[in-house]
Amino acid sequence: MMALLVARNTFREVVRDRVLMGLVIGGLVLLLVTRLASPLAMGEGLRLTVDLGLSSISWLGLLVVLTVGTALVSKEIDRKTIFNLLSRPLPRPLYLIGKWLGLTVALATVAAILGTALWLMLVVLGHAAYAGSIAQAVFLASLELAVINSLAVMFSALSTPLLSALYTLGFFLGGQWCADLRHLASHCPGSLRTLLEGAANVMPNLPLFNMRTLAASGELTTWTHLAIASVYALLYCGCVLSLASAAFESRDFK
């Protein structure tokens, strides 16, 4: 209940932020631009529109995480608004979960708005059948953003916004290339191999949330894939937020 109160407040705060509104408008403009650029794709215009449209949702979501998420907790500490919350019977882990949940719901809302805009554009173009694949892709993109957001909240609770943004970006890139990292590890000797494998295991497996290529062809993924991705996201976020809570619990607020 406490976490939901904090989440509601965070959602309200983020939604009223001009940065988010600007990014949503930017996303809508980007969708139109992808449509305008589709004639250059030599017959693959529809595929390009869907692919770029879904990519823009992920990239804009990442931008929100890097600008808002990485300052979510540190801004509260710097501006001392946290004093008014943690001096109440609010356990610190619930505070962190609430902050994460509030921004995650805001990100999912942005993804849903942009996904709906993309689908409406396709309806106008006579391709309403893409609805299912776009909905699945948007759902997976939201899970991916939830995972990246959990990392951002953890770093934000322990570091400055700039360093948090750098660490989060590092984990995002590492997560995108974790399969390559594993492949590289298999060709390395001894301890370097162990180190790279360890790093690949710590990084989030972000390709699991990517079905853009499939959606661009109007195809659906399996329910098993969606279930595995959901459980993976839940577990990964749970582990990251648990670590963040453990470190945050002993922190002093001067």
Place this chain on the structure above:
Amino acid sequence: MTPEPTNEKTTSPAPHSLTAPDSERPIAGHPRSGRSGATGRVPAVSIVGLTKNYRHPWTRKISRGLEPLDLEVHRGEVFGYLGPNGAGKTTTLKILTGLLKPTAGTAMILGEPIERVSSRARIGFLPEQPYFYDSLTGVEYLEFVARLSGMPGREATKAAREWLSKVGLGDRERQVLRKYSKGMLQRLGLAAAMVHGPELLILDEPMSGLDPFGRRDVRDLILEQRERGTTVLFSSHILPDVEALCDRVAILLEGRLERVATVGDLIDGSAPVVEVRVEGGRVFEIPAKLAPVVERSDTGGSTGLRLREPERLQELLAWLLAERIAVHGVTPVRPSLEQLFMAAAEKSAFHAQGVRRPA
């Protein structure tokens, strides 16, 4: 999360003051002990050996924020926590509210150890220079914090509206907080500390940044809370306010508790002084036998002679009559709390010369 119940014995609810909002009520699971609770066995705040050290993140050097502190605040009293900047006042208050972790020692709030999150359900805290969420309205903010303190939704909304009106911001219900002035934010912070009807109010510099009218309003609010049986622990630099409001005061200097006493005891226990006002513009020299105990000050048309040993008043008056100097008035003067505080601070600084505080 439901606050954990305590074993503490509580008495009947406090009679509400005429101006207290109807929704000002004890939060779930924690019946309020009223003014009659002042005699309760469990103190509002009980501190034993509370210590705080800070370690520099790079140099690892340790500095002491609070020397081992023993302190008790009784139920229903207004307790002033005085000290210059850096004395350790805010450190103490932040430890009590869970924002800082103590290095050593224990503290209980209304019978519950401060380590328990539920100990914070019955307190209201106003931080020094409070900050808020810019994009929320006053009502939204108060409702949010009331619910965090355990108030159910509808009651929280009602209490938020009532408290906003009570602190004079009722006409700004829908205005976002970024448009509030500094004084308005301070009043909102007070409302946030009281909206859930706490039994213990912890206020860090509540008069800070307020104009004289705002200070008067805060004084009235504190007095009203005292009437309701709420214990108030507040730190302040504005000593006349402390003198007017507090039952007892603690003076903290350089992280060390110097003294705890009632304001009356502090002032009564100090050396009295007599001021004799005589006609101004006269050239005279105080005789050598009186000179060490008389301090002269010339202001406008009169001269003040401050006698530090009142038992020698007859001697001084006899000399003035003999010199034909007109006496306009004789006034016994008690030092103000401010003068006593400054004297204690100077004494402490004198003792500290050459002796750095231990790390």
